[in-house]
Amino acid sequence: MKINSRGHLEIGGIDVLDLVKDFGTPLWVIDEQGFRQNCRSFKEAFQKMGDALVVYASKALSNTSICRMAAQEGLGLDVVSGGELYTALQAGFPVEKIYFHGNNKSPAEIAMALEAGIGRMVVDNFYELKLLSQICQAKDYTQDILLRITPGVEAHTHEFIKTGQIDSKFGFTLPDGQALKAVQAALDTPGVNLVGLHCHIGSQVFDMGSFRHAGSLMMDFMGEVKQHTGHEFSELDLGGGFGIFYCYGDEPADPVSWAEAVMPTVQEKARELNIPVPRVIVEPGRAICGPAGITLYTIGSSKEIPGIRKYVAIDGGMTDNIRPALYEACYTAIVANKADQDSEEVVSIAGKCCESGDMLIRDVNLPRVAAGDVLAVFATGAYGYTMSSNYNRLPRPAMVLVNEGAADLILRRETYEDILRNDIIPARLKK
Template sequence: MVSTHPTGVQDSGSKYLPQISSTQTTPSPNQQLLPLTAKVNLHDHLEIGGCDVKNLVAQYGTPLYILDEATLRAACEQYRESFKKYYPGESQVLYASKAWNCLAICAIAASEGLGIDVASGGELHTALTAGVEPEKIYLHGNNKSRQELTYAAQAGCTVMADNWHDLNTLVQIAQENSGEISLPIRIMLRLTPGIDCHTHEYIRTGHLDSKFGFDPGDLDEVFAFVSQQSVLNCAGVHAHIGSQIFERQPHRDLAALMVQWLTQAAGYGLNLTEVNVGGGLGITYTESDDPPSIEEWVKPICEVIQQQCELANLPLPKILCEPGRSLVANACVTAYTIGSSKEVPEIRTYIAVDGGMSDNPRPITYQSVYRTVVANKMSAPITETVTIAGKHCESGDVLIKNAQLAKTEPGDILVIMTTGAYNYSMASNYNRLPRPAAVLVGNTEANLILRRETYDDLIRQDCLPERLKKG
């Protein structure tokens, strides 16, 4: 899909459009740079979900998160159907909503049959308000408050017990129960598998030096304790080895290890019927990224669990998984308006946009790399190498270094790809910038799912003591 001008210079945008092979009906969304519905329209503008990005910007302003409903639903469907295809037992896909938790996304995931993985009382409240069935909500966290644990227990959700503090607090809550909680409280045990993988240090969670989960040496004590608590119903075990993973072998190793844990638990009279293999499937952020497809990630996990259960003479457990990034990241782009520029002779040219680290903190936090296009001149030839800077009072507020772009001018619309995961959810009000709006697009229709914050929103929680007020 790459077109070339007579000069031999590539178009700035067409090379990033979704690539569909002759053997695919729908590509795996996690392998695409732009949403599945992305195309260049007759005005030479980027179009997503049948909506011209330039028109969206005119209506909703910038920065603007643009979420393609068709791409999000396709990812949900591919996870769901892949388990049906390769696993004869029960399965349940959960959306790891820390990637982007809001009412609309939780509602879409639930409508596709997914449950929701939440990591706080706030995420739990959002999922419940969106109409997600409590029995399909799983509460995570390495330091859950008593209030959060009580909220989950009262709602009838499953609690991922991460440590002794969780277990002891849950037992206390159950014993002090005055009728608001249906006993026993349903839990799963999060265990640290000791499996490392090649990903960023901050997003590795399966190796032994991790804040998450019970250590392998504690398992006998944990299983013994849980087996003696009539107020707790332990449904299974959970482990997660990290995020943005391209390797397949670590998840095969994890699947085999989890079956061993089922056998070990059985020695304490625990009939565990669920295994949650976590998430972590990587996505395409740049052309050099080559993650497995959703189906290629699911298949070996299903095969290993079946093989190991047969060897151990165990019935097939229900498999749960928790994709987040690979569901929502590639379904979204962020649109900005280009403003000032600065040329540093023989060093670099800076192009500044009206957002930055407050709406996408991943480059400054993880040194994450993105791709970008000029959405209102998609076929213009690439003629510039520039650094995309944000507007914050911070030298490190740089979104992309050495971006290859068409010639730009103030007022052009810059779109950065694959921004659906950990962008809005980690957004801040640094420099008191209001957080952006988000729209859901599909079938030529755009719906606001997150309003743009106002200056009044920024001071809504401020309190000014009377003695400091003038007059």
Template sequence: MSSKVRLQGTMRINDKGHLEIGGCDVVDLAASLGTPLYILDEALLRQNCRRYYQAFTGQNENDLVLYASKAFLVLAMARIIQDEGLGLDVVSGGELAIALTAGFPAEKIFLHGNNKSAAEIRYALRCGVGRIVVDNYYELELVERICGEMALKAAILLRIAPGIEAHSHSYISTGQVDSKFGFTMENGDALRAVKKALASPHFELKGVHCHIGSQILELEAFRLAGRVMMDFLAEARQRTGWTAEELDLGGGLGVYYSEGDDPPTIEEYARAVKESVADKCREHAFPRPRIIVEPGRSIVSPAGTTVYTIGSMKDIPGIRKYVAVDGGMTDNPRPALYQAKYEGIIANKAAEEAAEVVSITGRCCESGDMLIWDLPVPRVEAGDLLAIFSTGAYNYSMSSNYNALLRPAVVLVLDGKADVIVERETWGDLIRNHRLPERLL
């Protein structure tokens, strides 16, 4: 029985046998800040940003890396992304408001979304975002009308569905023909959208965008996306005379969550993307467009760890031992949504060998509230601390108050210093927006 797990970033097991992140003892963090607790390793986070910057922008100053805010965005995160020279991809007025409140430059923000409201579009135009990524004909007409009302010209990209089936969970595959996102290439909608955008005095059509899915572990899918999109741009030039300046290939690079995951490196991903575009530029005698990518998970996921306190246990001899923690699908819905797999360690017994195999269940009133099946651990007791790795992406951002549970705090750790960047919710926060009608008083 093995309890070996992959420690990432600044993680280590200290002299007390405790898990340590960013020079901070996880046991001490839990004692002072409570659990569940999201811990963010700032050194690893910045390292991932710098690797992306060097692989793209550092090699070609015209290329751009946008951090996909939906993975995790709070004020401190926006500041770190700005420090590291990356732009932001936002998908709502709320994400845009967080970015702008943090002082992020609007011209380095791209607004996405398949059903943006008129209010969000006006907000983005007033703020001067760098690009609006238009998703469908309804939105094309809506943005055009609002630009007319505001006497503005919007720099836009058109989101294209390139018909590529990425090998990931169906809920996070987005580039195929049968997708809610983008103008379909196969039936001619994408080319018609290009012609419509070019005909409008209210648009500056800078290029096109695609995103083929998330948690992709095979480079060939990214190479294919680059080739397909460049073929489309060459056809659009032939049909309209328009030469795209920008090609946004989205994000989707996978990360290590558990045994069996073997993601490409950031550098391998960058080479695959750039080489596929360069090959097609030569084939079509097409000027190389500015390449834009939108990583989220591969920047922040490995830098995040969630710590829980173990409570009740249920041992069914010969079948399974359930070990419950003080969080669950409210702070990490991914196992319930996507059957996502994780690894973890008992943070206060990190140096001990595994003695049993348990299944980690959350505290929600749902049989599907399971975080990890079959985790080798030392003999566990109530009060032990469980740390689950690679929870930086789509955990806090997808958290909820189901069962009226409170969202955890988020702490940023670096060189032995711990800074709370999101306070733990209180019961007062939970009911702050509730109202009692007069007739019920």
């Protein structure tokens, strides 16, 4: 991204005002080179230090074009639902590199995954282990699995996106012995082949020490499993959660720092415990697609409360980015058509939904804004589209992929007809 000679923001070699003219607003914009470079950075950082696989966590941003790019860059894919799996299959993603997560997979989702021949099922609980076994036996099939372990690591992040602590809906708890019981159960369960362990400590994590600690705990557990059962693992999936820059105060590391935190830890622990060095799997999602995306909005009304606050409203909001309302996520923004102008006022960006909590950014410094200006919000590639809704019956925005002066629509804008598509009026209401 840069500011061009017209004083406008430019992304992928295209003036964003031209994108607005061609595609309208709100508009999700994905920088293809940025997305691909992020894939390569993680892949190179980890594979340089040993046997590793980078798996793109598609819950952050999933559609067929995104899956296709991840496949072209040689990544695996993490899916957590039948819908994400179906998207991957329609995109032609290599099935052997698909990892299926989730704490309540349905029988239909499990059957769909088995029929597709996915590489790994990440089993989250005893109910799923039994259900998977039943379906596998009915199909005379053996599925490679990982067990999701809750290691008891407190990641320094928002309460709503912590997952590695003991009190979590995910996984088999390590400190209380449940994880070891799960391993023994999996070894005794027909239809499954236990090849590895998985953990995930949270999202938007900046402290590389948390990842190192999780890796150490998981390796110790692998050693404990060998001691009690004789079983050895070939894979250790350390999840994702790598933090990115959203606003002032965020200090993300780089992929090399993450690799340097976990790869030597796993390798040294393997030697210490006299167990095989497992393939390390990591699952960045936000860190790949988040920085590659921006969202464009058109500014409309404004309201000034003297001495208190000036509200500036945009034509989107919590329907295309729920994160600020959900857990007070912060963002950075500029006025795209005044990108070369100095800030003159402090305003708060309000969405158009009928909710007082629909605030996108509070107290941001901008040039003096007017109706018709275009606001660009940075680092919105992750969890905007995938958590979007039709609240207030607002159609979801379009998404474009930009690259070296070309802009391609990869998600069409919803219409009012799309919103009504599944509505049904019973015959008795038509009288």
